[in-house]
Amino acid sequence: MLDETDRRLIRALQADALMTAQELGAELNLSASQAGRRRQRLEEAGYLTGARALADPRRLGLGVQAFVQVQMASHDPTRTEAFHRLVLAQPAVTAAFTLTGEADYLLRIWCADLRALHDLIHGILLPHPAVARVQSQIVMDQLKPDAPLPV
Numbered sequence: 001m002l003d004e005t006d007r008r009l010i011r012a013l014q015a016d017a018l019m020t021a022q023e024l025g026a027e028l029n030l031s032a033s034q035a036g037r038r039r040q041r042l043e044e045a046g047y048l049t050g051a052r053a054l055a056d057p058r059r060l061g062l063g064v065q066a067f068v069q070v071q072m073a074s075h076d077p078t079r080t081e082a083f084h085r086l087v088l089a090q091p092a093v094t095a096a097f098t099l100t101g102e103a104d105y106l107l108r109i110w111c112a113d114l115r116a117l118h119d120l121i122h123g124i125l126l127p128h129p130a131v132a133r134v135q136s137q138i139v140m141d142q143l144k145p146d147a148p149l150p151v
Contacts, residue, residue, distance in 0.1 A: 002047070005030070007151045009038055010047060014148030017051035062110040064117050065139040069103035070125060073132030083130045092120055103135070114138075 002010075005028055012019060012027050019027070021036035028035055042048045057065070072080070087096050087107065095108040111117045117136070125134050 002151075006038060006042060006047075009035065009042065010151045011148065013039070013048065013051075014151070057110055061112050063113055064111045065142070066109045066111070066117055067137045067139070068107040068109055068121065068125070069099075069135045069137075070105040070107065070131055071102060071133040071135075072104045072130050074130045075104075076130070079130035083128055086124065086128055090120065090124065092116070 008028055009024060012024060021032040021039065024030070024035035024039065025032040028038075030038070039048070057063075070083075072083070074080075087093055087105070092109050092111050093107050094110055097106045098104065099106055109117065109120065111120065117138075121134055121136060125131055
């Protein structure tokens, strides 16, 4: 069970995963050792599962973000597993979700340009035997940046 201090600690680490125990303690009005023990307890319990740096896609040459819906032609387990392996092997696919409704999957994709997106869709996704249809939406602007979880 999480108390309010645990929730504040999680919120602080979602904002800056590199906070030291000293900085966390100051933020939470705890000693550094108390903050460090709480952090360790939350990590061991699986509430905190890692830390990542946020990279700027534009500076990395990734000018196109798209959401791609994939509708499967076949839900045969062998073909579905092969499709999963295909998606997991694509570095441009930064998130993949299974869905209810018409589309079976939603892929978040970052590419250098429209040609790279075209090549991924038409050269890799559509030729897969389990794929029936692909529909893409290109992101024009991101109104709200990826946010921390509401804790």
